[in-house]
Amino acid sequence: MNERVHVKVPRTAKQGEVIRVMTKLNHPMESGWRRRQDGEIVPKDLIGEFSCEFGGAEVFKAEFDSGTSGNPYLSFFVRVNNSGRFRFIWSGQNGERYYKEAEIEVI
Amino acid sequence: MLNRRQLLLICGAWAAAGFPLGGLVGSAQAGPRDAKKRLAELTGGVKPQKGRISITLPKVTDQGRFVPIRISVDSPMNEQDYVRAIHVVAERNPTPEVASFHLSPANGKAQVSTRIRLLKTQVVVVAAEMSDGSVYLGKGRSKITGGAGGCG
Numbered sequence: 191m192n193e194r195v196h197v198k199v200p201r202t203a204k205q206g207e208v209i210r211v212m213t214k215l216n217h218p219m220e221s222g223w224r225r226r227q228d229g230e231i232v233p234k235d236l237i238g239e240f241s242c243e244f245g246g247a248e249v250f251k252a253e254f255d256s257g258t259s260g261n262p263y264l265s266f267f268v269r270v271n272n273s274g275r276f277r278f279i280w281s282g283q284n285g286e287r288y289y290k291e292a293e294i295e296v297i
Numbered sequence: 298m299l300n301r302r303q304l305l306l307i308c309g310a311w312a313a314a315g316f317p318l319g320g321l322v323g324s325a326q327a328g329p330r331d332a333k334k335r336l337a338e339l340t341g342g343v344k345p346q347k348g349r350i351s352i353t354l355p356k357v358t359d360q361g362r363f364v365p366i367r368i369s370v371d372s373p374m375n376e377q378d379y380v381r382a383i384h385v386v387a388e389r390n391p392t393p394e395v396a397s398f399h400l401s402p403a404n405g406k407a408q409v410s411t412r413i414r415l416l417k418t419q420v421v422v423v424a425a426e427m428s429d430g431s432v433y434l435g436k437g438r439s440k441i442t443g444g445a446g447g448c449g
Contacts, residue, residue: 208404208405208406221391221392221414222392223390223391223392223416244403247403248401249401249403249404250398250399250400250401250403250404251398251399252396252397252398252399252409252411253396253397253398253399254396255392255394255395255396256390256391256392256394256395256414257385257386257387257390257392257393257394257395257396257413257414257415258395258396258411258412258413258414259362259363259364259411259412259413259414260362260363262411262412263410263411263412264409264410264411265409265410265411266398266400266404266408266409266410267404267405267406267408268403268404268405269403269404269405269406
């Protein structure tokens with residue numbers, strides 16, 4: 191289970207630096223477009239929401255829909271002014287949730 | 298976890314069993330009109346302007362299931378002027394919604410990269426909502442060769 195979530199955050203940064211955060215979750219992201227061999231549609235199974243918190247405040251949020259690829263990868267930028275902890279939360283439409291945390295130190 | 302050899306074996310078995318690899322494509326396709334409607338819903342019907350958005354998409358790709366896209370919006374990202382949200386819509390997918398990103402001044406740079414599904418050659422429309430309520434529109438095009446691409 192632990193290998194489902196991949197997060198890349200630099201360990202240190204300068205004050206006020208804009209850092210790049212890369213995240214990936216291993217998940218099929220079934221789009222609801224696909225048919226099985228017997229003609230039945232494979233039901234939707236998506237990670238609907240992703241959010242990134244830094245120091246307790248939400249800094250980035252994404253909503254995924256059918257058009258997002260499986261194993262949703264995302265990279266975005268965050269400005270860090272002080273050392274703190276990133277928290278990444280993926281919430282699925284079927285109620286599943288995945289978490290990951292990462293720390294960054296401002297030098 | 299599958300390794301490469303097992304994966305190849307499974308793919309081969311699939312092909313041998315007569316699975317149509319292009320069977321991913323749904324029957325109902327959305328059109329540009331649906332996409333426009335969806336965008337209007339997302340942005341609250343504000344008349345969009347052109348510019349400020351740059352989209353990086355591969356010109357040609359044979360992997361429609363994983364198309365890398367990079368969206369960057371020209372914005373200072375400070376408290377007075379920042380990008381509030383970025384919406385991505387693919388016109389000719391069975392359902393046009395791709396993803397929405399909600400940004401804040403804490404991001405420092407309005408750039409997002411992700412991977413999207415494009416079932417055929419089409420235009421990807423990106424709308425950026427600014428903090429002052431204006432909406433900017435950008436378009437990118439990618440040619441998809443080889444059906445829906447790959448195993449499963």
